[in-house]
Amino acid sequence: MSAVADPGTPRLRPMREYDLPRIMAIERGAYGFPWSEGIFRDCLRVGYCCWVVIDARCIQGYGIMQVASAEAHVLNLCIDREAQGRGLGRALLRGMLEVARDHCAHNAYLEVRPSNEVAMGLYRSENFRTVGTRRGYYPSSPGREDAFILSREL
Numbered sequence: 001m002s003a004v005a006d007p008g009t010p011r012l013r014p015m016r017e018y019d020l021p022r023i024m025a026i027e028r029g030a031y032g033f034p035w036s037e038g039i040f041r042d043c044l045r046v047g048y049c050c051w052v053v054i055d056a057r058c059i060q061g062y063g064i065m066q067v068a069s070a071e072a073h074v075l076n077l078c079i080d081r082e083a084q085g086r087g088l089g090r091a092l093l094r095g096m097l098e099v100a101r102d103h104c105a106h107n108a109y110l111e112v113r114p115s116n117e118v119a120m121g122l123y124r125s126e127n128f129r130t131v132g133t134r135r136g137y138y139p140s141s142p143g144r145e146d147a148f149i150l151s152r153e154l
């Protein structure tokens with residue numbers, strides 16, 4: 001039996017500042033309205049839970065989460081366009097929720113565009129339920145788009 005981890009098995013590790021060039025490439029490729037590098041730097045600086053998912057020795061995605069007062073708020077969850085649809089988003093989400101439990105969170109929240117069917121499918125299948133709407137929360141090409149607020153117990 002080999003002592004070396006299978007390089008094809010996805011694993012999570014904390015995000016580091018030196019990951020930011022790769023993170024920004026994924027972010028810009030995945031979103032029409034990407035976060036700036038400054039937002040990621042701020043998330044690292046203030047101590048949010050910032051994790052990357054690595055597959056085939058390469059960062060393929062990342063999650064950003066704030067945990068406070070027993071509530072986890074998933075702020076970003078993203079997989080490289082080229083690596084989507086292979087189960088990495090689900091593995092990353094489950095990993096982030098484990099981190100939230102480790103921080104003694106009892107509930108998880110997130111916002112999602114109602115038009116984002118892939119993300120909605122993932123979150124619903126992971127037992128998130130819609131608990132509210134934020135009007136005009138997201139920028140979009142005609143103007144603004146609402147966000148659904150989703151939540152689940154941990």
Ligand SMILES: CC(C)(COP(=O)(O)OP(=O)(O)OC[C@H]1O[C@@H](n2cnc3c(N)ncnc32)[C@H](O)[C@@H]1OP(=O)(O)O)[C@@H](O)C(=O)NCCC(=O)NCCS
Nearest residue numbers: 030077078079084085086087088089090112118119121122
């Ligand atoms: C949303 C996202 C994180 C999902 O990650 P992923 O690795 O592509 O998804 P997975 O392969 O883990 O699939 C998880 C579920 O998502 C849904 N899904 C995935 N690909 C899909 C597709 N092409 N069409 C419809 N639903 C799809 C399914 O419900 C799937 O579950 P199943 O495989 O049991 O059917 C990823 O697509 C992404 O980064 N998108 C761009 C950024 C984004 O929108 N982030 C979410 C912001 S709230």
